[in-house]
Amino acid sequence: MPALAPVAGGAKVSVGAGVQRRARTAYLLLLPGIAWLGLFFVVPLVSLFFTSLQSPTGTPGVYQPGFEAANYLTAISDYWPQFVKSFIYSGIATVLALVIAYPLAYFIAFKAGKWRALLLVLVVAPFFASFLLRTYAWRTILADEGFITSTLNALHLLPEGRILNTPIAVITGLSYNFLPFMILPLYAALERIDPRLIEAAGDLYASPFTGFRKVVWPLSLPGVVAGTLLTFIPASGDYINATLLGSPQDRMVGNAIQINFLQFRDYPVASALSFILMAIIPALVFVYIRRAGTEDLV
Amino acid sequence: MGKRPLSPEAAAVLAMSRSGLSRRRLLQVAGITGVAATAAACGAGSGGGGTASSSGAAPEPAPVQDLSDSEKFLNWANWPLYIDVNDETGAYPTLEAFTAATGITVNYTEDINDNNEFFAKVRAQLESGQSIDRDIVVLTDWMAALWIQSGFAVKLDKSSMPNAANLLPNYIDVSFDPGREYSLPWFSGFGCLGWNKALLQEALGTDTLTSLSQMWDPKLKGRITLLSEMRDTMGVIMAAQGADPSNFTDDQFQAGIAELQAQIDSGQVRQVAGNDYVAALETGDVIAVIGWSGDMFQLGEDFGVGLPDTGGMLWTDNMLIPSVATHKKNAEAVMNYYYDPKVAAEVAAYVQYVSPVNGAKEAMAAIDPALADNQWIFPNEATLDNSYVFMTLTPEQDIAYQREFQKAIGM
Numbered sequence: 200m201p202a203l204a205p206v207a208g209g210a211k212v213s214v215g216a217g218v219q220r221r222a223r224t225a226y227l228l229l230l231p232g233i234a235w236l237g238l239f240f241v242v243p244l245v246s247l248f249f250t251s252l253q254s255p256t257g258t259p260g261v262y263q264p265g266f267e268a269a270n271y272l273t274a275i276s277d278y279w280p281q282f283v284k285s286f287i288y289s290g291i292a293t294v295l296a297l298v299i300a301y302p303l304a305y306f307i308a309f310k311a312g313k314w315r316a317l318l319l320v321l322v323v324a325p326f327f328a329s330f331l332l333r334t335y336a337w338r339t340i341l342a343d344e345g346f347i348t349s350t351l352n353a354l355h356l357l358p359e360g361r362i363l364n365t366p367i368a369v370i371t372g373l374s375y376n377f378l379p380f381m382i383l384p385l386y387a388a389l390e391r392i393d394p395r396l397i398e399a400a401g402d403l404y405a406s407p408f409t410g411f412r413k414v415v416w417p418l419s420l421p422g423v424v425a426g427t428l429l430t431f432i433p434a435s436g437d438y439i440n441a442t443l444l445g446s447p448q449d450r451m452v453g454n455a456i457q458i459n460f461l462q463f464r465d466y467p468v469a470s471a472l473s474f475i476l477m478a479i480i481p482a483l484v485f486v487y488i489r490r491a492g493t494e495d496l497v
Numbered sequence: 498m499g500k501r502p503l504s505p506e507a508a509a510v511l512a513m514s515r516s517g518l519s520r521r522r523l524l525q526v527a528g529i530t531g532v533a534a535t536a537a538a539c540g541a542g543s544g545g546g547g548t549a550s551s552s553g554a555a556p557e558p559a560p561v562q563d564l565s566d567s568e569k570f571l572n573w574a575n576w577p578l579y580i581d582v583n584d585e586t587g588a589y590p591t592l593e594a595f596t597a598a599t600g601i602t603v604n605y606t607e608d609i610n611d612n613n614e615f616f617a618k619v620r621a622q623l624e625s626g627q628s629i630d631r632d633i634v635v636l637t638d639w640m641a642a643l644w645i646q647s648g649f650a651v652k653l654d655k656s657s658m659p660n661a662a663n664l665l666p667n668y669i670d671v672s673f674d675p676g677r678e679y680s681l682p683w684f685s686g687f688g689c690l691g692w693n694k695a696l697l698q699e700a701l702g703t704d705t706l707t708s709l710s711q712m713w714d715p716k717l718k719g720r721i722t723l724l725s726e727m728r729d730t731m732g733v734i735m736a737a738q739g740a741d742p743s744n745f746t747d748d749q750f751q752a753g754i755a756e757l758q759a760q761i762d763s764g765q766v767r768q769v770a771g772n773d774y775v776a777a778l779e780t781g782d783v784i785a786v787i788g789w790s791g792d793m794f795q796l797g798e799d800f801g802v803g804l805p806d807t808g809g810m811l812w813t814d815n816m817l818i819p820s821v822a823t824h825k826k827n828a829e830a831v832m833n834y835y836y837d838p839k840v841a842a843e844v845a846a847y848v849q850y851v852s853p854v855n856g857a858k859e860a861m862a863a864i865d866p867a868l869a870d871n872q873w874i875f876p877n878e879a880t881l882d883n884s885y886v887f888m889t890l891t892p893e894q895d896i897a898y899q900r901e902f903q904k905a906i907g908m
Contacts, residue, residue: 258892259893259895260620260892260896338777338780342780342782343781343782359719360719361782363782364719364768443773446766446768446907447761447766447769447906447907448761448907449907450907454907454908458903458908461613461614462613462899462903463899463900464613464617
């Protein structure tokens with residue numbers, strides 16, 4: 200907040216008053232955002248935390264305030280396979296999305312010319328339809344009698360003879376649904392790269408591949424990090440793809456939270472599951488960012 | 498259906514507009530938005546849990562004043578597309594006739610999509626005795642049982658409801674409400690077997706399923722689905738094992754779970770689905786299902802429906818008056834009206850589920866003789882003898898069994 204710096208510096212009174220007024224304005228402008236976050240993020244989060252520590256009363260669905268840390272143990276011991284599956288599925292989906300999105304973003308940034316804007320709109324266009332409908336559509340695309348499945352079956356590439364209701368379908372759905380979150384940051388990072396740098400690499404006898412490896416890829420890393428995070432985080436909490444495209448063997452942690460809330464009315468364990476998920480993700484992100492060696496996120 | 502449908506969703510929508518709508522049929526489509534509602538409910542749930550926790554056990558609700566005499570009005574919450582609708586005007590013909598005859602207007606809302614979700618929505622108010630602005634709610638047996646056990650429903654005044662005597666005898670002594678003091682059935686349906694005739698012929702060499710063991714045939718591996726409604730799936734499985742789903746022991750339930758678990762682990766079962774199994778049947782991804790009779794009946798000639806010879810499940814949705822309702826007398830008048838066989842037949846002709854009203858079959862013959870002979874609207878003795886109503890569970894048992902069931906199906 201540059202506007203606040205002069206106040207601390209102790210400027211002349213007359214100037215300081217104006218600066219202070221400006222500072223007050225800045226705070227006032229922040230107020231709606233803070234109020235919004237406080238009301239709709241902090242309050243529910245605190246409430247969720249206390250719910251996660253409630254203890255049972257003996258009546259199903261009714262809980263009393265307490266410090267039942269055992270809820271967290273239950274959540275982990277009962278649902279660790281779903282946690283593991285969530286992170287494996289969303290991890291693969293993220294890599295898949297990166298592999299698909301990078302060439303596309305590269306093309307849009309460097310080669311698309313006047314079609315750039317149109318292509319970007321097309322990337323975002325599927326978002327005009329509801330998330331659920333888009334996921335539902337994959338049931339038709341991957342149907343047993345559908346083109347994709349029957350082609351792959353004719354080539355004997357599918358061990359189970361189907362795609363729908365297998366982990367492949369869940370991962371495909373996750374990649375697809377979060378793909379724009381990968382493409383847009385990648386595009387933003389690539390688009391800022393000065394094409395003359397690539398030319399310079401060529402002038403210095405770098406092969407196109409070396410030029411990419413030494414110039415483009417490092418400069419696009421902030422986009423890669425942002426894109427992978429924006430894909431991985433929502434994907435690991437998602438339960439709709441697992442519900443609509445998976446089989447009973449493919450449930451993710453989101454399913455566990457949903458079932459505990461609505462079917463078992465076990466609010467404490469559901470809250471504990473949410474908190475564990477919320478704790479694991481930043482931990483993974485922290486390690487990832489440290490290893491990726493960049494904090495210059497887009 | 499001669500042509501190949503565009504997509505299951507489009508086919509479902511087309512089928513609905515063609516053949517009239519049924520509640521479960523709509524849900525198959527509404528399921529799409531339902532998941533979103535579920536997500537929203539998750540958010541709301543935490544607050545609900547918090548409130549409930551502070552009060553502990555449910556307090557005794559204060560007696561509610563009946564405003565029926567001064568307010569000729571009531572609110573009725575039902576499932577979507579579960580009453581006759583004039584497709585052109587969107588009006589409810591039988592409700593309009595009721596208003597014309599009694600002067601009582603009915604605010605009819607279709608806001609129950611899921612028993613658990615609806616309960617989660619109104620539970621805090623029921624516990625603290627606040628109005629939920631609904632004078633009739635329609636809930637499936639087990640949820641109705643929970644309401645009655647928890648004191649969230651009031652006794653009906655049968656003296657003002659002469660038509661209530663038209664309730665078919667086999668509905669009267671249900672375990673959760675002996676003598677039907679609190680509830681009256683709205684419609685029923687079966688949890689039964691359904692299949693794609695052509696594909697079944699191809700796979701098993703027969704176009705009829707008569708037992709659950711046929712579903713476990715390795716030739717159907719990965720081509721069957723079960724219902725995510727525990728009572729329907731577990732009831733059919735337990736009945737096939739020789740247990741009585743309306744009166745079983747823990748061990749018998751465990752034996753059923755073991756069989757379910759084995760079929761899930763082996764990959765025999767493709768998915769345990771809610772309302773959207775019909776779409777999978779229509780695309781041919783799935784050959785056989787445990788499903789609901791109304792859905793299967795509406796799929797038409799190419800699909801078969803039948804109770805397994807070891808027995809299927811009969812579920813009923815029931816009208817209840819909430820303890821906090823303020824128009825009890827008006828609500829009873831509506832219930833009484835829908836137990837007039839002619840009115841009941843009119844609604845049944847539209848929704849195509851099982852009518853619990855004695856005399857509706859005869860009245861139906863005047864409307865559509867084919868429907869009057871339909872097993873899935875007016876089942877005969879043999880069908881009813883071969884179906885079970887799931888045992889009433891205490892809330893503790895309900896949760897414990899739900900946990901076992903969900904664990905077996907992947908949670």
